Amino acid sequence: MTLYTIYNSIIERAKVTNPIPFLEQNGFYVFKRSSENNAYIYLHGFTKIGDEDIRTSLKTDGHWISCYHDNTPIGSNINLVLELYPQMNCIEAAKQLCYAAGIDTAAYFSKKRLDINCVNNASSLDKSKMEWCPQSDKPSLVLPIETGINEGIAYLKGRGISESTIKYARNVNFLKFLIDGIIFCGYDHNNELRCATKRSTVDNVEPTENKRDLRGSIKAFAPVLPGSNEVVWIVEGGVDALALRDIALRQNNEPPTIIVTGGRNTKTWIDNPRLQKMIKTADRCYICLEGDPGEKFVKTYNAIIAQRALVLEKIGKKITIWPENGKWQKGCKDMADLNLMKLNNGRK
Numbered sequence: 001m002t003l004y005t006i007y008n009s010i011i012e013r014a015k016v017t018n019p020i021p022f023l024e025q026n027g028f029y030v031f032k033r034s035s036e037n038n039a040y041i042y043l044h045g046f047t048k049i050g051d052e053d054i055r056t057s058l059k060t061d062g063h064w065i066s067c068y069h070d071n072t073p074i075g076s077n078i079n080l081v082l083e084l085y086p087q088m089n090c091i092e093a094a095k096q097l098c099y100a101a102g103i104d105t106a107a108y109f110s111k112k113r114l115d116i117n118c119v120n121n122a123s124s125l126d127k128s129k130m131e132w133c134p135q136s137d138k139p140s141l142v143l144p145i146e147t148g149i150n151e152g153i154a155y156l157k158g159r160g161i162s163e164s165t166i167k168y169a170r171n172v173n174f175l176k177f178l179i180d181g182i183i184f185c186g187y188d189h190n191n192e193l194r195c196a197t198k199r200s201t202v203d204n205v206e207p208t209e210n211k212r213d214l215r216g217s218i219k220a221f222a223p224v225l226p227g228s229n230e231v232v233w234i235v236e237g238g239v240d241a242l243a244l245r246d247i248a249l250r251q252n253n254e255p256p257t258i259i260v261t262g263g264r265n266t267k268t269w270i271d272n273p274r275l276q277k278m279i280k281t282a283d284r285c286y287i288c289l290e291g292d293p294g295e296k297f298v299k300t301y302n303a304i305i306a307q308r309a310l311v312l313e314k315i316g317k318k319i320t321i322w323p324e325n326g327k328w329q330k331g332c333k334d335m336a337d338l339n340l341m342k343l344n345n346g347r348k
Contacts (some may be wrong), residue, residue, distance in 0.1 A: 002088055002161055004305075006090050009103050010091065010092065010094045010095065010098065011090055011094045012034070013094070013098060013103065014062065014064045014077055014078060014097040014098050015040060015063050015077050015078060016063055016064070016077045017097050017101045017103065018058075018064065018101055018221070019056060019064055019066075019078070019081075019097060021100040021102075022081070022096060022097050022101070023039075025214065025215045025216075026100075026142065026143065026144045026214075027044060027143070027144045027178045027179065027180075028144055029041075029179075031052065036055075036337055039055070039056050040052035040055055040057075041054040041055070041056060041145075043084075043144075043145070044147050044179065051100060052069055053068065054066055054067070054068055054074065054080070055067055055068075055069070059275070060277070061286050063073045064076065064077050064106070065081045066337075068259060069071075077093075077191045078090055078093050078094060078097075081093035082098060083141050084145070084156050086287075088092060092139065093138040095109065096142060099139050099216060100215070100216075105153070112274050115280050131262060134218060134268065134271075139216070140188070140192035140193055140194060141193040141195075141214060141216050141217065142176070142192065142193070143185075143214075144178070146176060146177045146178070146179065146250075146266065147178060147179040148178055148179040148180065148181075149177045150348055151179075152159070152177040152181070152182045152201055153166055154177075155182065155201040156182065156239070156242065157338060159239060159243075159336055160243065160244045160246070160251075160339045160343045160344075161239070161243060161246060161339075163240050163244050165246050165249070166269065168227060168245070169242060169245075172225070174223055174224070174225050174226075174238075174241075175238070175242075179200045179201060179220070180201060180202045180247070181199055181200045181201050182198070182199050182201060182238070183197065183198050184197045184199070184223040184237075184238030184260055185283065186217075186222050186223040186243075186247070186260075187225055188221055188222065188223060189274065193221075194217070194221035195213065195221040195223060195262075196213065196214040197213050197217065197221060197223065197260070198211070198213070198214060201221075211224075213262065218268075219262055219266050219268050220268040220269055220271060220272050221267060221269075221272065222259050222261050222275060223241075223260040223262075224257065224258065224259055224260070224275070225241045225245060225257070225258040225260070226256065226257055227245065227254065227256045227257040227258060228254045228256050228257060229257060230254075230282060230284070231254075231256035231281065231282060231283065231284050231285045231286075231287050232256060232259065232278055232284075232286075233256045233258045233285075233287075233288060234259045234260065234280055234285070234286065234287040234288065234307075235258060235260055235261070235288045236260070236263060236264060236334070237260065237334070237336070238260050239336045240245050240260070240288065240334055240335040240336050241260050241335075243335045243336040243339035243340075244256070244258055244335050245258065246339055247335075247339050247342065247348070250348040253333075257278055257282070259275055259278070259279075261307075264300055264307065265289070265303050266306055266307075267307065267310055270310050270311055270314055270315070276314070279315055279317050279319070280316070284320070285310075285317060285318075285319040285320070286320050286322045287308055287319050287320070287321055287322070288334070288335055289301065289322065289323065290333055291323075291327075291328035291333035305321075308321065316326050329341065
């Protein structure tokens with residue numbers, strides 16, 4: 001079986017795959033009609049029935065077909081994805097659709113099905129791009145067109161983040177916006193999006209929805225806010241990273257490079273060669289300890305100690321816990337709180 005045949009098989013599989021999981025996982029509002037086989041798609045958040053942007057439905061031959069609100073044809077699932085994401089190609093669109101629906105496209109490339117000519121042609125691949133990439137069978141993430149930008153900026157400013165830092169974070173593709181949240185982005189060696197952590201900007205959401213990774217994210221590709229190579233900080237959350245940059249700027253210091261792990265118990269990022277190099281070559285490296293109350297603090301402290309020990313073991317670098325013993329100023333428990341407190345008190 002040739003690569004062409006394999007790719008064509010994946011594309012045909014995607015055309016008969018329900019596109020609703022892909023749309024929902026990428027932030028679009030989908031209103032399901034009387035059955036699971038018909039849906040209205042809202043590109044910029046739900047308004048009302050009849051104001052949908054796109055309609056999609058399952059036809060009797062098993063294919064999904066979409067059209068615009070005014071009945072202008074879009075076509076197959078592949079055409080739908082390419083309409084929403086013009087930068088994609090057909091095979092990437094097919095992989096995204098299949099992955100969202102839980103279909104393992106890697107099975108199409110199994111040794112039993114792959115023609116020997118495909119294997120022989122592997123020598124022509126660009127070896128420089130075949131770098132460390134855990135779970136490489138997963139497609140790279142694709143975010144929907146940015147919406148809710150003004151709301152997201154207002155949320156960050158409300159938490160004490162400056163407009164200049166927001167602009168910088170957007171320019172380096174660390175920060176993106178959705179209609180109901182902000183996204184902190186991590187990339188692989190080919191600059192493809194591999195990790196997207198969402199922070200909700202709306203009220204009354206479930207605790208599990210307040211902070212979560214978008215489906216398909218790989219924690220090993222932790223988001224990085226670029227800065228000085230001489231100083232590296234490791235923090236849990238994206239807002240902490242933005243706050244730390246602002247504190248450095250107000251103190252007339254060059255902002256550090258900041259790695260956002262996504263949690264005190266995450267460890268796979270330590271195996272990432274690019275992050276290892278950042279830490280190893282830095283003059284100073286700090287890991288931020290959040291000041292959780294009561295018994296939770298003990299678990300937090302032990303988890304940070306474990307992360308620090310693993311960095312020392314795998315990278316050979318000693319990192320400093322900050323603040324020492326987790327002694328935060330009264331009224332704040334993390335870098336975002338500290339930054340806002342300094343602003344409110346007129347301090348740097």
